[in-house]
Amino acid sequence: MRLIQCEHQGRIHAALVERIDQVRLLDADTYTLARRASAAGQSLAQAVEAALTETHLDYQQLIDEKRLLPPLTHPDPAHCLVTGTGLTHLGSADTRSAMHAKTQVDEAELTDSMRMFKLGVEGGKPAPGEVGAQPEWFYKGDGSCVVAPEAEIPVPHFAEDAGEEPELAGLYVIGDDGQPWRVGHAIGNEFSDHVTERFNYLWLAHSKLRACSFGPELLVGELPDHLEGTSRIVRDGETLWEKPFLTGEANMAHSLANLEHHHFKYPGFRRPGDVHVHFFGTATLSFADGVQTRDDDRFEIDLPEFGRPLRNPLRFEVDNPDIAVKSL
Known part of the structure; x- marks a missing residue:
């Protein structure tokens, strides 16, 4: 359904x-x-x-x-929290580690990204009833950062990059008793600033504070363990870049249950009535292949099991508002 x-x-x-x-x-x-x-x-x-x-x-x-x-929204965007986890997919660590290798004094040692990925491989799929390794986690914003399918993804004037991240997104509603309920899953474009992140991985938090999109369709019911999709960028009506990607638990270092546990273990994320959109990570990025996006490029992320593809054009903002804090 x-x-x-x-x-x-x-x-x-x-x-x-x-x-x-x-x-x-x-x-x-x-x-x-x-x-x-x-x-x-x-x-x-x-x-x-x-x-x-x-x-x-x-x-x-x-x-x-x-x-x-978007296939799930909250009447008050402030009560929709958008978050995600990285380094969750088999193969994802190579891209991230390559981005961060220049920051390492001794490249013979594992980068922080590879250490985090290794933790997931070794302990990200615990036995039922047990708690597995804690994943990387980040915050993207509230519901105001979500862009509808087919709508433009804005790129702020201060951004260094505008790159897609094709992912699965878990969609949740918190019950009146604080119980998280999984509504279903959707295709997601987590969208990030990879140049900012590459400069210093401690800027990962900054790089994630961008718009995102998910949908157009919400898959209700069990998620297939193995999913094969295609991510592409279309420029002036022609495919500029295209690459297949794999997702689903069979292609992940963490189980979805483990990622959900480490998100909802925090009481602040079990506030009755809230909506949560949680991105589960990717292993495929056009940025890793040297692609630099432009205004009006269109992202297309296709997973056949989810119906129609998620499509969003880019819009680069030029306004530079004067941000000043005033004393009361």
Whole structure:
């Protein structure tokens, strides 16, 4: 089962994807449906079945009219937290370590990135009931940093780079009792500033404070262990760069359960009613192949199991606002 969200007659609705060109409207948005399901002790799929309407919409028309939205949102963006983990995928450490190698005094020793990756390989998939190795973790922002599928990803004037990161994103709603509920998964473009990160890995936190996108479709139910996708950059109607990528637990050093545990173990991330969007990491970057993106380049991330690809053009901002703190 796959869901989207869209604007219809001035309201936000979830819709069930029935065909590649058609969706069936539901009577509420995804957040409301998830809250209904958790309160009633039923699955999201059951809540969706009960919320079906007789209204069918043209999928492409929603895109053309810019009515497509991220598949899960919170009515108050401040109550949506966007976070992620890195060095989680087999192969991801080589790219990161190469970026940071110049900062090491003795390259014969493991870089910090390789140490972190090694911890995951050795202890990222613990036995049931046990706690595994703690992963790298970062904060991207609240719901205001999320860009809808097909919409422009803004690049701030101070950015050194504008690079895609094709990933899986886990989508969650916190119940009234503080219980995290997994709503489903979506394709994500975590988007990052790799030049800033490469200068010094302690600037990783700065490099992640950028916009991001996920969707357009939310996969409800079990996630396949092995997923094969394609990430590409389109410039002036032609493919500039394209590369396959692997994801899913079979291609990861950490289990998803371990990544979820180390995120939601913090009480502040179990605040009733909040939405969480958590990116699970990547192993494929155009930056690693020397690509420099430009204004109006379009990112396309395709995982067939998730329906339509996630597509976003880039928009480089030129405004340099005067930021000054004033005393009260």
